[in-house]
Amino acid sequence: MSTITIAQHSAHPLTVSRLGYGTMRLTGPDIWGEPANRPEALQILRTAVEQGVNFIDTADYYGEDVTNRLIREALHPYSSDLVICTKVGATRRPDKSWVPYNRPENLRASIDNNLRTLRQEQIQLVHLRLIGHGDVPFDEQLGAMFELQQEGKIQHVGLSNVSREQAEAGLKMGSIATIENMYGHGQRTTLRTPHGDNQGGEEVLDFCEQHSIPLIPYFSLVNSLPKADSQVAEVARRHHATEAQINLAWLLHKSPWILPIPGTSKLAHLRENLQAAAIQLSADDLAFLG
Template sequence: MKNKEIIIGANTANPLTARKPGYGTMRLTGEGFFGEPKDRDGAIALLRKAVEMGVNFFDTADFYGPGVTNRLLAEALYPYPADIIIATKVGAKRGTDKSWLPYGKPDELRLSVENNLLELKMEQLALVHYGKAGGSLHEYEEGLETLLALQKEGKILHIGLSNATVEQFNTAIKAGKVASVENMYSYTQRITDPDSPYGFQGGELLPLCEENQIPFIPFFSLQTSLPNEQNKMKDLAETRGVTIAQLNIAWLLHRSAWILPIPGTTSMQHLEENINAADISLSEDELTFLG
């Protein structure tokens, strides 16, 4: 598979080089993405194995757990190798009842950035994805202004977007340099689902990212919600002698050079399979078959 690297912040003075695929840490938390993992030692070993296999991009957030994945990353990898990129996100928090709550006011965003710095044992966050579901465009702009101020203060290197709408994307582009966009997108989730609680307009944002040369980071990329389409993936995976998950990752890598998959897992075997998926080449006929 070609294009195994992608530049984040290519149009800035401090670009970062990420290798594909990256790794999403959310699954390392407890049930409902809340609390400590059942096997903490296993989680630490998995993160270290990922680095050994060449992964250098890790996606996390201080509200995963909450605080669990940040602390696992620090325990497993600190002091961090020079090429490691840890991308976190702000704009949400977890309630004590495991609910997902907005946390995007200016003072809340500042607290979240400081919290991420503390938990990750960092003086500067390499990449912060800003996500704010709902609210007015004015409130969104206020949040962006806060993050841009934190960037000027040296606490953030690059600012990205998470769960962004097209309107929010265009607003952010006008306000400053957008380093990356993280939205829900997969082989079976390519169109806007207005009822989805997880993401907005991934299919509409990918071409905008390509046009602006901005990495697009799909989450929940192994979603399997359209059985008929997934049957094609199953048939081809059996023919090629690979797993459906591997073929999903390979499809994303062929879909666009600007896509950076971040599949997450708690299994060492699946981790190795996911990373090795970058070596799977798909022919034009196979891509046509998948649709």
């Protein structure tokens, strides 16, 4: 599996395999509660690492705290090359809704909670997830993140759910290690998320390529356009592969600055997803996919 380097110009760059794993699907229904099959969830995490995955994406509002506790149970003590990335800026209500949790004191509480539940002294990479409009200015949120970085609780700061304009503003404030946005073959335009956020597609990827910042796409296996579905299905038939595998292969071919983190709650699907790294798309395939 090829690799990608996060924060390559910093004093502490992180080099990881180009297929990571997103843990959100390990939770119960509506991304809430314990997994339906806890032993399988733990085995997925262990198998991913055994197969060369060393970038795992989580959040303390998955569950709540479910994925962090699963990661700790399955993988602690962590190997030296394992990068665990988390997100702050949101929380969950008892009705399972998603709401901003982005005041400086909220962000600090979230970081402390992640450190505790993951059993870490420092989190290597944390994304500031922008959710809704709220009443906390962007620069105040990001400024709090950089303060936590200066205190040593965070090694690298990233952004999530951002437009190109927000990414540019963030870079003027400090070093942005990664950007995590919704992106995939079927969703490359500027998107309006369910939380009312505008987040960039191709224009954010272009920004990332210009500044050597990895783009971490989430929900990358969701095809929102019927035409995209048919194109991916046709290429999947040519390669005797699944549509999910072709989606992942397309991301890996699209740009060397993309770090996919496909998630699943099934061990068989994890193995299928990892096989996508070996699929070689031809120039004709890529032209057909657009």
